[in-house]
Amino acid sequence: MRFVANSSPLIALAKLGMLSLLGEEVVIPGAVFAELTESRKAYADELGAWCEGKVIEVRDRKAVDYLALILDRGEAEVIALAEELKTPMVIIDDIKARRIARLRGLNVVGTLGILLDAKDKGLIREVKPFLDELMTKKIRISKELYDHALALAHER
Numbered sequence: 001m002r003f004v005a006n007s008s009p010l011i012a013l014a015k016l017g018m019l020s021l022l023g024e025e026v027v028i029p030g031a032v033f034a035e036l037t038e039s040r041k042a043y044a045d046e047l048g049a050w051c052e053g054k055v056i057e058v059r060d061r062k063a064v065d066y067l068a069l070i071l072d073r074g075e076a077e078v079i080a081l082a083e084e085l086k087t088p089m090v091i092i093d094d095i096k097a098r099r100i101a102r103l104r105g106l107n108v109v110g111t112l113g114i115l116l117d118a119k120d121k122g123l124i125r126e127v128k129p130f131l132d133e134l135m136t137k138k139i140r141i142s143k144e145l146y147d148h149a150l151a152l153a154h155e156r
Contacts, residue, residue: 002027004082005091007035007074009111010050012093014043015137016130019050021118026091029077030057060084071097082106112141112149119153127153 036047067076075097
């Protein structure tokens with residue numbers, strides 16, 4: 001199954017050195033590529049290399065402009081591209097963007113969902129060390145979400 005990803009989950013996974021968890025079925029729209037590579041952050045080069053061959057431009061600019069009235073441009077392009085490609089799955093962390101994507105009939109997973117799936121598949125042993133590392137690297141995770149992820153991972 002193909003996924004369309006937004007920048008924040010990609011940045012979080014890059015900070016963990018875990019972009020490989022996404023496999024080959026992830027694509028990104030041009031606005032997300034720009035967000036990832038225009039930064040001078042340490043992870044920008046890694047993300048730029050990872051993005052090679054994964055960028056697809058959105059053709060329906062009206063859909064993007066409409067969605068951009070309430071979302072940032074990257075999130076708007078993720079949703080519009082998923083609809084264009086008839087890809088039912090998006091990777092987004094932002095709460096408002098997740099709600100809009102669901103209202104438009106898309107399935108949503110975020111960074112923590114990727115980590116939980118990796119544990120289920122045996123790719124990682126525990127989720128907790130990754131959650132803790134994300135928080136030390138300035139990725140915000142609410143206490144409720146942190147506790148919920150640990151409960152789902154059976155690590156409480």
